[in-house]
Amino acid sequence: MKTPESGDVGLTPPPNFIRSIVSEDVNTGKNGGKVITRFPPEPNGYLHIGHAKSICLNFGLAAEFGGHCNLRFDDTNPSKEEQEYVDSIMEDVRWLGFDWGDRLYYASDYFERLYEFAEALIKKGKAFVCDLTFDQMREYRGTLNTPGKESPYRNRPVEENLDLFRRMRSGEFPDGSKTLRAKIDMSSGNINMRDPVMYRIKHEEHQRSGSKWCIYPMYDYAHGQSDSLEGVTHSICTMEYEDHRPLYDWYLDELGAYHPRQCEFARLNLSNTVLSKRRLLRLVNEGHVAGWSDPRMPTLAGMRRRGYTPEAIRNLCERIGVGKKESLVDMGMLEFCVREDLNKRAPRVMGVLRPLKVVIDNYPEGKGEYLDAINNPEDPGAGKRKVPFSRELYIEQEDFMEAPPKQFFRLAPGREVRLRYAYFIRCESVVKGPDSGEIAEIHCTYDPATRGGDSPDGRKVKATLHWVSAERSIPAVVRLYDSLFVNANPNDVGEGEDFISYLNPNSLEILTSCRVEPSLSEAIPGGHYQFERIGYFTADAVDSKPGKPVFNRIVTLKDEWVKIQKAEKK
């Protein structure tokens, strides 16, 4: 999968057992050497990074073996699905960089075919109409350790089943009064095989088929047959469906239909966040986040808003591999992927998050000048820009210390540092606030001979600071995001505990008095920038406006100094 922004994704995909299976099937000429996969989301939630793993796998395999991947909405449940989700899913898959072409399908389009299959099974004596209520059915099902009992309706004659099923379809019976069940084995150790329900009655409007149907197929029944109808060769799903495979196979075998091969892989877990639909829904509904696309959410919509790139996400998916083992991928891996991507292409800019005023006493009052700054040292083609310098500047509060520890080599009284692309400055004095004793501003002198940042006499400084002109910078709002949860695995909660209690109270900090270089007045919404020495940011796609930029922090830069500080605390 190539994109204009990054052409190196997926060129040499690492080996994994699913690729081996597909590759072998291709080599042995199975399915005529064709590979057709599918991504089958249920349109009842937003896609998250766990889905991205599946999307990358399915579309990636199809691309690698010259096949294709279908996008199929598994919209068999009329009560839970909404157009909002359908739209967001399509947007997210496209954003990730994949294209299903004209292969957009809906399971609901197969309702008629699915119905015919069901009648075929009835005629074959492999399915029956059951009058057990929901509760009775649960009773009859048995438990993990005890076999179930056969339904008293199990041996209805074929003709009666056919008649009843047709009347179910025509709307003669109320919701829940009857189901169509497969006749398999009530004593199976695999509970999925204990005469599973194929159809239930639901007098509900379906968003696509309207009121045409009042019976709807169950997932297990609809899914495999949909795969079959589409000629899918490899039906790739997550491990929890491994138990369902015997049923998947059973339907197809009894029907004598084209039989795709189901393969299961372990779903993705990411540290410090949650990826279950139920939990994400709770975060949204209980207002812990500002909706599905809150930049802290692991949804693709949220990650996009946060500023993560599709390249980074695809790279992550490749790096983590595909296996059957349950795992918890460290968020650090994702962060590495974004840094790696953005380092190559994000233009560098200067912005001061927590400003501290610096006055250059020996710089002429009223004077101003423009200095050359390199847009991206990693990309010579990115060119240069002019940054305004003046007598009064802002630097980062944390770049100055009155009484620095030994390892701090930024600005301090009497010490000289470099202002990036500008001059060497030396701190001469500190002015404190009237009451609090807080540092109000610092006074420095500059060395005119160091213009641009080089010293003709070869003297060295230990630090280079970013800065902005007090007068010629513009205000900006910056939102600092951190992980949503404080513990690595919020799913792993003790008895009676709620994952909500592990929410990170500091997952969002909004800074409103930031100053950024004037070029950022035109920051492109959704564009990516590296604030030198701080991190990668995106101009918020919704809130950022010309002249009034709003930035989201995607990820910090690696920072040796915070590491040192942490080490010293210990």
Add this chain to the structure above:
RNA sequence: UGGGGCGUAGACAAGCGGUAAGUCAGCAGAUUUUGGAUCUGCCAUUCCCAGGUUCGAAUCCUGGCGCCCCCA
């Protein structure tokens, strides 16, 4: 007292009978007008445990143990 799956470093993950790849993290150094980036070196005598087979086992066999999923 059923069925299915999984156990290789702090986190991922190759390996498929010939003597433990790679990535992230970590550590050390070089370099650096971002304490960024880059570069170099280090980081599992051992693969859940115990037996067995073999000249040789992470890989094969037997028996344990642990974790996950399925009745919701």
